[in-house]
Amino acid sequence: MIQRKLSVILENKPGALVRVVGLFHQRGYNIESLHVDPVEDLNEYRFVEEKLNINLKEGEVSHLIIATTVNDNLLRQILRQINKLIDVLMAEEIK
Amino acid sequence: MKLAGNDMLIQSLIEEGVEYIFGYPGGAALHIYDSIFKQKEMEHILVRHEQGATHAADGYARATGKPGVVLVTSGPGATNAITGIATAFMDSIPMIVISGQVAKHLIGTDAFQETDMIGVSRPIVKHSFTVDSAENIPEIVKQAFYIATSGRPGPVVIDVPKDTTAPDKLFEFKYPNKVDIRSYKPPIEPDPKQIERAVDAIIESKKPVIYAGGGAINSNASEELRRLNEILDFPVTNTLMGLGVYPATHERFLGMLGMHGTYQANMSMHNADLIIAIGARFDDRITNTPKLFAPNAKIIHLDVDYSSVSKIIEANIAVFGQVKNSLKEIIKLLEGKKELIDSKKIIPWKKQISDWKSQHGLNHEMHLCETDDQPIMPQAVVQHIYNITKGKAFITSDVGQHQMFAAQYYHFDEPRKWINSGGLGTMGFGLPAAMGAKLAYPDDEVICITGEGSIQMCIQELSTCTQYNLPIKIININNEALGMVKQWQDMNYGGRHSASTYQSSLPNFVELAESYGHIGIKIEKNSELKSGLEKALSIKDRLVFVDVYVDPNEHVYPMLVAPNGSLKDMWLDKETKT
Numbered sequence: 001m002i003q004r005k006l007s008v009i010l011e012n013k014p015g016a017l018v019r020v021v022g023l024f025h026q027r028g029y030n031i032e033s034l035h036v037d038p039v040e041d042l043n044e045y046r047f048v049e050e051k052l053n054i055n056l057k058e059g060e061v062s063h064l065i066i067a068t069t070v071n072d073n074l075l076r077q078i079l080r081q082i083n084k085l086i087d088v089l090m091a092e093e094i095k
Numbered sequence: 096m097k098l099a100g101n102d103m104l105i106q107s108l109i110e111e112g113v114e115y116i117f118g119y120p121g122g123a124a125l126h127i128y129d130s131i132f133k134q135k136e137m138e139h140i141l142v143r144h145e146q147g148a149t150h151a152a153d154g155y156a157r158a159t160g161k162p163g164v165v166l167v168t169s170g171p172g173a174t175n176a177i178t179g180i181a182t183a184f185m186d187s188i189p190m191i192v193i194s195g196q197v198a199k200h201l202i203g204t205d206a207f208q209e210t211d212m213i214g215v216s217r218p219i220v221k222h223s224f225t226v227d228s229a230e231n232i233p234e235i236v237k238q239a240f241y242i243a244t245s246g247r248p249g250p251v252v253i254d255v256p257k258d259t260t261a262p263d264k265l266f267e268f269k270y271p272n273k274v275d276i277r278s279y280k281p282p283i284e285p286d287p288k289q290i291e292r293a294v295d296a297i298i299e300s301k302k303p304v305i306y307a308g309g310g311a312i313n314s315n316a317s318e319e320l321r322r323l324n325e326i327l328d329f330p331v332t333n334t335l336m337g338l339g340v341y342p343a344t345h346e347r348f349l350g351m352l353g354m355h356g357t358y359q360a361n362m363s364m365h366n367a368d369l370i371i372a373i374g375a376r377f378d379d380r381i382t383n384t385p386k387l388f389a390p391n392a393k394i395i396h397l398d399v400d401y402s403s404v405s406k407i408i409e410a411n412i413a414v415f416g417q418v419k420n421s422l423k424e425i426i427k428l429l430e431g432k433k434e435l436i437d438s439k440k441i442i443p444w445k446k447q448i449s450d451w452k453s454q455h456g457l458n459h460e461m462h463l464c465e466t467d468d469q470p471i472m473p474q475a476v477v478q479h480i481y482n483i484t485k486g487k488a489f490i491t492s493d494v495g496q497h498q499m500f501a502a503q504y505y506h507f508d509e510p511r512k513w514i515n516s517g518g519l520g521t522m523g524f525g526l527p528a529a530m531g532a533k534l535a536y537p538d539d540e541v542i543c544i545t546g547e548g549s550i551q552m553c554i555q556e557l558s559t560c561t562q563y564n565l566p567i568k569i570i571n572i573n574n575e576a577l578g579m580v581k582q583w584q585d586m587n588y589g590g591r592h593s594a595s596t597y598q599s600s601l602p603n604f605v606e607l608a609e610s611y612g613h614i615g616i617k618i619e620k621n622s623e624l625k626s627g628l629e630k631a632l633s634i635k636d637r638l639v640f641v642d643v644y645v646d647p648n649e650h651v652y653p654m655l656v657a658p659n660g661s662l663k664d665m666w667l668d669k670e671t672k673t
């Protein structure tokens with residue numbers, strides 16, 4: 001198994017981050033590193049706007065990067081679980 | 096219209112069409128309770144323990160398909176509701192839980208009756224909200240109902256700090272008529288390509304089984320499932336959560352599958368070449384050892400929840416969407432291809448299944464006995480109830496052997512009539528759930544089939560039934576033990592009954608029921624069984640508690656062999672393994 005990096009775009013709301021982080025523990029996955037920032041420069045996030053057909057405003061969403069070591073099946077499962085969270089706009093693997 | 100926060104909250108519930116709110120008051124919820132007092136559209140049901148409120152709301156939701164609504168105070172009120180929230184979460188039941196909270200300026204100070212309800216409930220809710228400001232109440236309530244009822248349903252908590260419900264600050268009230276959450280878009284219509292692939296696999300199959308679960312009930316897809324099978328005439332099995340979605344008395348019905356499923360249902364799944372899973376999630380009580388599950392089957396999986404598909408068993412064809420809609424599309428396509436369906440192809444398979452059924456199917460006669468030299472068999476109790484009610488009653492249940500006997504021997508022809516905690520397996524669920532179902536359907540028979548262990552976990556709700564005159568029937572299958580635990584101890588622990596019996600400490604249930612103002616009936620002999628149950632069920636305007644003493648040594652069979660067994664590995668009785 002190799003380490004994977006997941007990119008998660010979520011609403012910058014109180015409690016949203018802890019749902020993602022909590023999910024790893026609930027489902028028995030391990031977090032190896034974690035980085036989160038509010039999105040200020042929207043230029044790099046036009047793909048989110050296009051994919052979801054929405055307009056983002058500065059600071060409205062956060063970008064979370066999580067590293068974890070899992071196999072392909074589990075990775076798919078984790079991404080589906082994260083995407084299911086109500087405050088998550090998008091979760092995918094960084095290739 | 097200008098309203099204060101407390102009135103906005105209640106008015107929002109009324110706008111959502113809430114008929115009943117199940118709850119228990121306390122300091123942090125008192126502003127809200129004052130608003131309840133001032134209105135007439137919605138009835139508040141005062142339970143005797145917050146767990147009862149959640150299960151009652153849950154029972155209401157399962158019976159009607161509408162969300163159940165709960166109101167509790169902060170701290171202990173909120174934590175008492177947790178078991179019921181987890182129960183609803185595991186079975187995907189729409190529920191709104193409003194919890195009082197200490198005022199915003201006190202949050203984080205360990206104030207009196209402060210608990211981080213959002214934190215405590217996080218792993219067992221579909222979503223949760225904190226009311227940050229009174230103005231947002233209508234929007235939050237609207238979103239909460241939408242989230243609870245759409246996609247894969249589930250419980251939603253709204254935590255309400257006391258200051259946001261203060262009666263002295265008024266706000267403009269306008270209930271939103273639309274809701275759009277940009278980060279939440281559950282799938283609705285299936286992908287036509289997947290529908291085509293599913294139909295091709297259906298037409299090709301020689302040994303198909305339809306495996307339908309609670310998701311098919313949640314999606315109100317019973318009618319579509321029946322229509323589909325008018326075309327296909329395939330064997331159908333239902334999970335514990337799915338009972339009733341396909342008629343149990345239909346010739347093609349195999350019975351329930353899984354841990355205590357029928358021989359023919361489990362054998363059919365194991366030997367199938369195609370499994371059509373409809374709103375079912377391949378729970379471990381269904382698959383037994385996943386690696387050994389249905390080795391030759393192609394899997395079509397219809398579900399609204401992406402994360403349920405290929406979680407345990409890899410699906411060959413995944414169809415995401417409301418299963419009702421997915422079934423409609425499959426039916427449409429199949430109707431156009433009728434000439435390709437060769438019903439002769441599955442004749443040998445049907446023959447094989449009917450052989451399995453006659454070899455080791457449930458034996459109904461075996462348990463019926465009229466003479467008093469034999470103890471009453473628990474299965475007979477359920478069979479009599481089935482016959483007396485002609486299969487038309489709402490049956491709620493608790494957890495244990497009695498629950499499995501109810502699932503096996505009460506044959507449900509309609510969805511939403513069987514109400515039990517399948518996922519969490521919560522003892523104490525049955526009585527309050529019956530209250531919720533009875534409030535929703537006052538003219539229908541609502542029967543709680545329970546055990547003397549489970550009933551004592553929410554027995555206090557007998558008092559609620561008195562207050563609101565809820566004439567449900569409670570059938571206590573009394574084996575004087577935590578029967579299911581004892582069965583496992585018999586089978587796996589050399590019969591060492593560690594903490595599974597009560598050593599003559601059981602109450603006199605007849606007197607207990609009477610002290611709450613109900614009718615109690617005790618049945619100890621086979622010769623009294625049928626007439627006793629008939630009498631109890633003929634009383635329409637009173638709650639009747641029937642305490643039936645049954646054979647304490649009976650086990651539930653079939654039972655899957657675990658660990659390391661497959662679906663074809665079953666105990667058929669105390670001595671026989673497949």
Ligand SMILES: Cc1ncc(C[n+]2csc(CCOP(=O)(O)OP(=O)(O)O)c2C)c(N)n1
Nearest residue numbers: 494495496497522546547548549577578579
């Ligand atoms: C709240 C809770 N605690 C413990 C269990 C574990 N458990 C499962 S079945 C059972 C025994 C239930 O006894 P009873 O209600 O008398 O039913 P019986 O099996 O005897 O029919 C127990 C303790 C549970 N399911 N729920």
Ligand SMILES: [Mg+2]
Nearest residue numbers: 546547576578
């Ligand atoms: Mg018992």
